[in-house]
Amino acid sequence: MTASTFGLLTDRRVKLGLTFVVAFCSIAYELVYSEFLTVFYGGTVLRYSITIGLYMFSLGVGAFLSPQLGDTESNFLRTEVYLALAGPLGAGLIVGVNAFPAVTFPGKYELGLAVSHVPILVVGLLSGFEIPLLEDLVADRDGGVFGRLGHLPRRGAARVLGVLFAVEPSDNDALSEVLGVDYLGSLAGTVVYALVLYPDHGLVVSVLALGLLNALAALTFAAWTLSDVTRLSRPSAGRWRVLVVVGLLVSGSYAGLVANGQTVDRYVTGSYVEDEITSEYRPGNVDVTVREYRTTAYQRITVYDRNVTAHEGTERCLRLDGAIQLCDSWVDSYHAGLVDVPVSAYENRSSLDVLLVGGGDYVAVDHLRRYDADVDQVDIDGEFLQYAREDPYVRQFNDEAYRYDRLNTTVGDAVEYLRGSERRYDLILLDLPGARSDDALGLYSTEFYRLLRGHLTERGLVATWTYSKYADAEHHAAYVNTVHAAGFDRFAPYDVYEDLDGDGDEERGERFYVLSDGPTPAFDLDRAEGEYVRRHADRIGPVEWRRLPRYRGVEPNSVFDPNYDIVIE
Known part of the structure; x- marks a missing residue:
């Protein structure tokens, strides 16, 4: 079976489609990190601004280092598998670093804040590898993403640009196509995250869904490439099989967690909220059990029982974000x-x-x-x-x-x-x-x-x-x-x-x-x-x-x- 079997799904179109998906995931990971950092450290504008700055910086570092990467197919597959692992694990790191509010030591805040920004750099660095690798993958394939239809809008755009710029025909559209689709994927990632993922599913399920999408993109690329083994110069087929097995395990694990998203979200969020509320009292002075947790488009609703040592019995409370609303x-x-x-x-x-x-x-x-x-x-x-x-x-x-x-x-x-x-x-x-x-x-x-x-x-x-x-x-x-x-x-x-x-x-x-x-x-x-x-x-x-x-x-x-x-x- 060869790629031609799939008709309109040419090699170039598949790889540009993957460009869209991986750009979608990368920017959405950073938005998830920004929101987690806002939850733990406050300052929405500050957190999002620093996240964007660090992300762009690490993208540049990744692009700068990318010429050191050898075999294009193998390294692109590795990058996507690493991202599928790093994206959700980075969110887990941020939660883990801030999950024990009762534990205190000198410099804890500063150290926790610094470590919590590491996932931004990791995802940004790996994402910086993607554009150069994708350009190499797309450059040696014939026919633009839209085939002959792509020439018409380009000629029209050239006339418009010619009013203000000096224009000339280009024989290689690979970089412009990869960048254009990458930016389009980033736009889609920000919109879908803001309107669908975060308000409807919350942070925990969202980051798992992004990891699943990244893993599926890696498996799609592996399957497409392996359909014509003559493309592979290196590494050996054995190494590819290892990466594919890892991708299958990761995607299977994420799929199971996403399918039980509400349970996972309640467990992760409930555990953190319980620790956070408990830390507001003297050690051993209160027992807290989260009964319900949900997210609206504007705030987090937490219903929990608390048993304060000096009080008789257990009382129920409701919080909106971090503030008590009812008790x-x-x-x-x-x-x-x-x-x-x-x-x-x-x-x-x-x-x-x-x-x-x-x-x-x-x-x-x-x-x-x-x-x-x-x-x-x-x-x-x-x-x-x-x-x-x-x-x-x-x-x-x-x-x-x-x-x-x-x-x-x-x-x-x-x-x-x-x-x-x-x-x-x-x-x-x-x-x-x-x-x-x-x-x-x-x-x-x-x-x-x-x-x-x-x-x-x-x-x-x-x-x-x-x-x-x-x-x-x-x-x-x-x-x-x-x-x-x-x-x-x-x-x-x-x-x-x-x-x-x-x-x-x-x-x-x-x-x-x-x-x-x-x-x-x-x-x-x-x-x-x-x-x-x-x-x-x-x-x-x-x-x-x-x-x-x-x-x-x-x-x-x-x-x-x-x-x-x-x-x-």
Whole structure:
């Protein structure tokens, strides 16, 4: 059997098809690494920028070293087998290096960060070998990838280029074809990763699927080449058989793991999350068991049980990314602080027009329902909204508030929503995740808070939880100056309290700010409908207005001039 048996699948077309596939895998590996690094070290822009830079650098090193490679067919097969192994194993290395948060030693962070970038260099170096090898493989084959049809668009392109450049016919189109298909494969890799692989399958399954695709590309090349053994000058057929066997074992292993992707993802992610949560407590003080883990297009949902030594029994919690959203023991305190305290500033609550930004668990809506307020809610994560409507654990806290007849929920970006609306609100509640990555910069910017001000009525207020100025001083200073630059000059701070460590004494929990650029109504906690505020009124209050401070030498955070101190590492 020869290649001609496959009709239109000419040798050149097969190899250019492989070019597309291997470029697809290589760039997608780097995107997976970038996201893993963001999860472990924060700073989305920083991680992606460094990954791209290291990848391009190592591509250049690979291309520079490629003339040292001998037999083209053998080395291309080796490169693809090595990539099929290195891609997923590199992701495993990043996870492994960061999988033991309780283990500490001097320089651990710096060493872990450096080692976690090694897979970027390895994949980049091997990918740098591909273009020169593929050019050699394609150059000695007749007929372009599109045969005679390829001449027509080339002649048309030559006329267009001739307007600005000096052009002349080329006898060798191998390099241009390989580069063109390689760039096309890279484009496809970035798009498919962003729209399909990551949101639908998560990082673990995605990197395994890429490894499988790389291994299949290696096997396809081996089968195609071995169909005409006269092509082989070296190495011996025995060495080829070894590489093919390795490729078969790798592809078979990856295929089995991908077929059981949900189980694999739960095991790998659950093990890491359990260690991460456990590290937040003193050694031996807590047992953690992950019950559910899933990824939406915007965040990671983790449901887990924790058994704290000083507490009686086990309680269940829900995290969004790394931040706790709900826990059996303190769900009331958080939402009472976010909703009930600021609502107490209004005498006639049934006439309130409220905008809730976030709040996808609908618990804040449940609190607002007690006041008969009109609620517009905007949340970007439609998948989590659906999850909160269906999941029994979350539903026990929201009491099916998504059915509230005075609620209007919009799935979309809060900034775009505000820009497209002229409605003004008496109260805007920000039930948002903390600024834990660059993705949240826009929601903690002067531009966003100016938008909020522009949608307030004359008596309008903005309420939000915030990080402690003692534990996160740099974030607090950047946040306060950002809010001040947006036009808010008064704030009313307060804390809620819970017995967080089970010792019988209540400690200060979440901190909240109510912001104003004009009105400073008195808070009357006796008006609160929730039992929590009434029971803790003496500790929460009195809630009093203060002039918003300003910190010298601290720049506000702007979309176009970001202050990365706003991000909590």
